[in-house]
Amino acid sequence: MEDLSRLCIHTVTTKPWPIEEAAAAYVRAGAGGISVWREALAGRNIRQTGQMLRECGLTVVSHVRGGFFPALSAGERQAAIDDNKEMIDETAELGAPLLVLVCGAHPGLALEESRRQIQAGIAAVLPHAEACGIRLGIEPLHPMYADSRSAVNTLAQASDLAEAFDSDYLGVVYDVYHLWWDPHLERETARCAAAGNLLAFHVCDWKTPTEDFLLDRGLMGEGCIPLRDIRGWVEAGGFDGFIEVEIFSRQYWAMDQNAFLELIAAAWRSHV
Amino acid sequence: MEDLSRLCIHTVTTKPWPIEEAAAAYVRAGAGGISVWREALAGRNIRQTGQMLRECGLTVVSHVRGGFFPALSAGERQAAIDDNKEMIDETAELGAPLLVLVCGAHPGLALEESRRQIQAGIAAVLPHAEACGIRLGIEPLHPMYADSRSAVNTLAQASDLAEAFDSDYLGVVYDVYHLWWDPHLERETARCAAAGNLLAFHVCDWKTPTEDFLLDRGLMGEGCIPLRDIRGWVEAGGFDGFIEVEIFSRQYWAMDQNAFLELIAAAWRSHV
Numbered sequence: 001m002e003d004l005s006r007l008c009i010h011t012v013t014t015k016p017w018p019i020e021e022a023a024a025a026y027v028r029a030g031a032g033g034i035s036v037w038r039e040a041l042a043g044r045n046i047r048q049t050g051q052m053l054r055e056c057g058l059t060v061v062s063h064v065r066g067g068f069f070p071a072l073s074a075g076e077r078q079a080a081i082d083d084n085k086e087m088i089d090e091t092a093e094l095g096a097p098l099l100v101l102v103c104g105a106h107p108g109l110a111l112e113e114s115r116r117q118i119q120a121g122i123a124a125v126l127p128h129a130e131a132c133g134i135r136l137g138i139e140p141l142h143p144m145y146a147d148s149r150s151a152v153n154t155l156a157q158a159s160d161l162a163e164a165f166d167s168d169y170l171g172v173v174y175d176v177y178h179l180w181w182d183p184h185l186e187r188e189t190a191r192c193a194a195a196g197n198l199l200a201f202h203v204c205d206w207k208t209p210t211e212d213f214l215l216d217r218g219l220m221g222e223g224c225i226p227l228r229d230i231r232g233w234v235e236a237g238g239f240d241g242f243i244e245v246e247i248f249s250r251q252y253w254a255m256d257q258n259a260f261l262e263l264i265a266a267a268w269r270s271h272v
Numbered sequence: 273m274e275d276l277s278r279l280c281i282h283t284v285t286t287k288p289w290p291i292e293e294a295a296a297a298y299v300r301a302g303a304g305g306i307s308v309w310r311e312a313l314a315g316r317n318i319r320q321t322g323q324m325l326r327e328c329g330l331t332v333v334s335h336v337r338g339g340f341f342p343a344l345s346a347g348e349r350q351a352a353i354d355d356n357k358e359m360i361d362e363t364a365e366l367g368a369p370l371l372v373l374v375c376g377a378h379p380g381l382a383l384e385e386s387r388r389q390i391q392a393g394i395a396a397v398l399p400h401a402e403a404c405g406i407r408l409g410i411e412p413l414h415p416m417y418a419d420s421r422s423a424v425n426t427l428a429q430a431s432d433l434a435e436a437f438d439s440d441y442l443g444v445v446y447d448v449y450h451l452w453w454d455p456h457l458e459r460e461t462a463r464c465a466a467a468g469n470l471l472a473f474h475v476c477d478w479k480t481p482t483e484d485f486l487l488d489r490g491l492m493g494e495g496c497i498p499l500r501d502i503r504g505w506v507e508a509g510g511f512d513g514f515i516e517v518e519i520f521s522r523q524y525w526a527m528d529q530n531a532f533l534e535l536i537a538a539a540w541r542s543h544v
Contacts, residue, residue, distance in 0.1 A: 107480040107496035111453065144416040146453040147480045147496045157455055181383065181418035181425055208379040208419045210485065224379035224419045 001272050004265060008033030008061045008242035010202075011040040013264070014257045015248075019049065023056045029261050033061040033242040036094060038087065050095040061098070061242045062137070062173075062200055063091040068104035069121030070114040070151065077117060080104070084125045092132045098199055099129070100137050100173050103161075105151040114151035119161060122170065130169045137173035137199045138162055142181075144213060155179055155188040162197045174234065175202035175246065177217060180225040186233050193237020201234050202246045203227060203272060217247045219263055221271030231272065243272060273544050276537060280305030280333045280514035282474075283312035285536070286529045287520075291321065295328045301533050305333040305514040308366060310359065322367035333370070333514045334409070334445075334472055335363040340376035341393030342386040342423065349389060352376070356397045364404045370471055371401070372409050372445050377423040386423035391433060394442065402441045409445035409471045410434055414453075416485060427451055427460040434469045446506065447474035447518065449489060452497040458505050465509020473506050474518045475499060475544060489519045491535055493543030503544065515544060 009031050014022050019040040026034055034053055041049060053060050066087040071077045084101075091099045103118040105111065122136065129136050140158040141150035152158050158172045172192050179185055192198045205223030210216050220227055231243070245264055252260050281303055286294050291312040298306055306325055313321060325332050338359040343349045356373075363371040375390040377383065394408065401408050412430040413422035424430050430444045444464050451457055464470045477495030482488050492499055503515070517536055524532050 110498055110501075142415065143453040144414065144482075147478055147482075153453055154455060181415040183426060183429055206419055210416075210419075213482065213485070226382055229382075 002269055004030035004268060005032040006241075006243050007031040007265075007268055008035055008059070008244040009264065010035045010037065010064065010244060010246040012037045012064070013245055013247045014260065015253050017257050019044070020052065023053050023058055025258060025261055027056050027058060029265050031058070033059040033244070035062040035064055035244055035246070036060060036096065037064045038090070041090070041094070046090055046093040047095075050093065054095065059242070060094055060096040061244060063087065063094055063096045063099050065100045065102045065139075066136070067101035067150075070104045070106045070109055070117040072106060072108055077121065081121055081124045084121065085128050088125065088129050088132050088134050091134045098135045098137050100139055100200070102139055102141060103150045103152045105146055105148055107147045111146060111151045115157075115161075118151060119164060122161070122165065126165060126167055126170060130167060135169050135171060135199055137171055139173035139175060140178055142178040154182055155192060156184065159188065159192050159195065159197060163195060168196075171197040171199035173200040173202065174198055176225050176227060176230050177202070177204050177206060180206060180230065185230070189230070189233040190237055193234070193239060198234065198237055198239050200244060201231075201239060201241065202244045204245065204247045212250065215248045215250045217249050219247065219252075220245070220267040222267070227271055274541055276302035276540060277304040278513075278515050279303040279537075279540055280307055280331070280516040281536065282307045282309065282336065282516060282518040284309045284336070285517055285519045286532065287525050289529050291316070292324065295325050295330055297530060297533055299328050299330060301537050303330070305331040305516070307334040307336055307516055307518070308332060308368065309336045310362070313362070313366070318362050318365040319367075322365065326367065331514070332366055332368040333516060335359065335366055335368045335371050337372045337374045337411075338408070339373035339422075342376045342378045342381055342389040344378060344380055349393065353393055353396045356393065357400050360397065360401050360404050360406050363406045370407045370409050372411055372472070374411055374413060375422045375424045377418055377420055379419045383418060383423045387429075390423060391436060394433070394437065398437060398439055398442060402439060407441050407443060407471055409443055411445035411447060412450055414450040426454055427464060428456065431460065431464050431467065431469060435467060440468075443469040443471035445472040445474065446470055448497050448499060448502050449474070449476050449478060452478060452502065457502070461502070461505040462509055465506070465511060470506065470509055470511050472516060473503075473511060473513065474516045476517065476519045484522065487520045487522045489521050491519065491524075492517070492539040494539070499543055
């Protein structure tokens with residue numbers, strides 16, 4: 001796409017920058033949106049920071065990230081619920097419409113039990129989200145994170161979970177890095193969109209080889225993800241929101257971040 | 273299990289040992305079987321090596337590994353087919369009944385195209401396998417290998433592929449490392465077994481954290497895979513063959529291999 005107005009960047013993508021510097025740079029680059037990681041707000045007034053972002057001309061697309069519901073003890077599970085309610089409050093203060101949920105998993109629990117605890121956790125926090133007018137977005141994570149980050153690993157599982165609740169305030173966050181390999185991705189994308197659950201769309205790429213389980217994501221076009229096909233399926237379902245660049249990368253964080261931002265804009269124009 | 277007679281070890285598990293030393297050590301440990309990686313046969317007469325293994329008292333369970341069918345050019349695809357035919361010949365010389373297929377993937381090809389090329393590759397080599405009396409086993413690989421090692425990433429996909437051919441000489445190799453996260457594992461295990469396609473069963477564990485995409489597998493019991501549950505599903509389907517320990521691990525390869533073999537036997541008794 002030539003037009004960068006639908007480009008949203010996650011603060012973690014340019015992690016070395018404080019959020020004030022990131023926001024100014026994103027605007028200079030032509031991006032229209034920002035998704036804010038909790039870490040980027042440390043030591044700041046959240047409401048004022050949200051205001052500052054809007055005054056820069058950015059749409060605050062989402063707050064990242066709640067979730068991590070499964071735990072071995074009831075006390076830890078309650079602490080996670082309390083923390084998620086706090087994140088919902090922070091999302092409202094920030095003025096973002098959406099809180100992304102990385103649902104969690106625990107290596108000491110069966111996946112089915114982690115999923116039950118995730119559903120119970122969502123049930124415990126969803127009324128607070130509804131009261132605050134904040135949407136919760138279940139982000140399915142790649143199966144390589146099934147041990148400790150998420151027991152929700154396919155788009156079908158995320159849709160099942162979203163559909164188990166009758167709420168306009170619960171849906172799915174769709175990240176190509178986690179989902180590109182899914183054998184039923186086209187069909188499940190259509191299902192997710194038709195149910196009104198496709199709340200957000202994250203992009204990056206899968207490099208060959210990938211050197212690190214977490215911190216070696218690629219720029220769009222640098223890997224094997226058929227991004228144009230997937231974007232087509234997502235938009236065929238009616239999605240016309242921001243397309244969010246979320247890249248965790250030791251390699252890119254080590255670069256000059258202005259130069260990295262130029263690479264993001266170029267990758268956007270050539271590959272999104 | 274107390275009884276080690278169904279224990280089969282892959283030569284790559286104790287990679288520092290030459291196959292002769294490995295075989296003697298496996299027998300001393302009480303193991304009943306060995307699966308032989310091609311690399312372990314380098315510079316040896318294959319027929320005599322198979323004979324040596326049987327004279328030690330070991331059953332030669334499988335030869336590892338053929339496959340890697342997808343490629344960008346027809347010439348490379350033909351080379352893969354030729355290589356697989358050679359591996360089938362080697363499997364027969366070794367006296368193993370089964371050749372494991374890691375089917376392949378190419379980051380420059382769509383997954384669907386890689387899958388078409390895999391099916392075409394199997395079609396091209398299966399008659400030779402049948403003529404030699406060798407079974408081919410499709411091993412689904414974890415989705416984290418979908419870029420370059422296998423476009424077959426779920427048990428359902430492997431069963432679909434096996435069922436697309438009407439042959440007693442094609443089935444599935446089932447590895448808990450690749451499949452444990454699968455949302456439909458119990459159901460698909462029953463389907464695979466009922467179709468007579470469950471040809472082999474590989475075990476190890478998934479560590480938290482896992483430090484390397486390839487070389488950080490854990491000993492049974494060291495991670496989060498519900499091995500007893502999965503073994504129950506596999507055996508409920510009628511599988512009573514060898515249970516194969518296949519561990520790639522820089523950590524364990526760096527150990528004294530006799531001490532590692534003791535750990536394998538202990539993990540077998542406590543966790544398989």
